[in-house]
Amino acid sequence: MKRKRFISVFLIIAMVVIALVGCQDNSTEPVKENETKSGNEKTDGKERPDALVIASGSSAGTYYYMATGQSKILSENIEGLSVTNEATNGTINFDLASANVDTIGMGGLEQFLSAVEGREDRGYPVPLDNLGIIQTGHKFVLYCVTTANSGIETLADLNGKKIGRPSLTGSSTPMIDMLYEAYGVDPDTLTETPSTHAENVDALKDGVIDAAFVAGGVPMAGVTDLTTTHDVKLLDIDEELIAPYMKEHSYFDLITIEPGTYNKQDKPVNLLTVDVLLAANMNLDDDLVYEITKTLNENVDEMALIHNDGSQWNAENTLNVYNKNIAPFHPGAARYYDEINKKE
Incomplete structure (x- = not known):
């Protein structure tokens, strides 16, 4: 009797092992040597x-x-x-x-x-x-826009003013810093408000700031809006003044936007840009x-x-x-x- 029980137990264990092996998931194939697990081919x-x-x-x-x-x-x-x-x-x-x-x-x-x-x-x-x-x-183009009656004629006149500038640390930041250095603008004299382009446009409209730096393409929707609804002007960059700085930072460039690009723009305007x-x-x-x-x-x-x-x-x-x-x-x-x- 003991021998029969031993054989029965052995057979049961063997059947369980076979069943467990048979239940293994074979749906996932091995990853090929030239592929990633996500299926991306590797060469x-x-x-x-x-x-x-x-x-x-x-x-x-x-x-x-x-x-x-x-x-x-x-x-x-x-x-x-x-x-x-x-x-x-x-x-x-x-x-x-x-x-x-x-x-x-x-x-x-x-x-x-x-x-x-x-x-x-x-x-x-x-x-x-x-x-x-x-x-x-x-081109990623940087504009400096001010109201016609602000008394600001060039970038040098920004000293002591309230300025709106982009809030993100993208290419605008070094471009603005380079213009400040070239035109002798002391950041310590400024009241700067980091905001989105849309917020800076609205702040200029409402008279909260004296000038705004905004960036985009040509034409740029926010600048088009400003020049259409308000009496504003775009500040021009002096090509000779900025030349030494651009030689040092060769990734920046100047572009000229032609008269008529924006409403009431009757002169060409030089702007700083980067690819x-x-x-x-x-x-x-x-x-x-x-x-x-x-x-x-x-x-x-x-x-x-x-x-x-x-x-x-x-x-x-x-x-x-x-x-x-x-x-x-x-x-x-x-x-x-x-x-x-x-x-x-």
């Missing part, structure tokens, strides 16, 4: 995701409109790739791209260089040196970035239909930065621009 240690995100700006801003167009163009023209646009505050885009291979960041050239170099005074205590440019595009760009993680697959770069530069006409400044996202503008050798480019993008340079 030469770099990742080729099938979905990308462009981190842009606020949903009402120029960055967002540009990224929406770029996402559409890339999704429609690169097989197997889906690209979406993500609204952000604009200042975290390079951080996001540095931390995530599937994220492309949009921002200003000066901000990009500050991130790559790890400038703590610009909010980058650790260098984001794993980023490379894909393409440069429209806006797209940057990717260096671990994003080189061939994919080459495809992205080629596709964007071959669909400039479609970008022009999306926004007035869309046509500025082109190879010619990008080569102006690429050939200066002042900023790192992604190897996939560099291959494309090298090909263009050889043709010229």
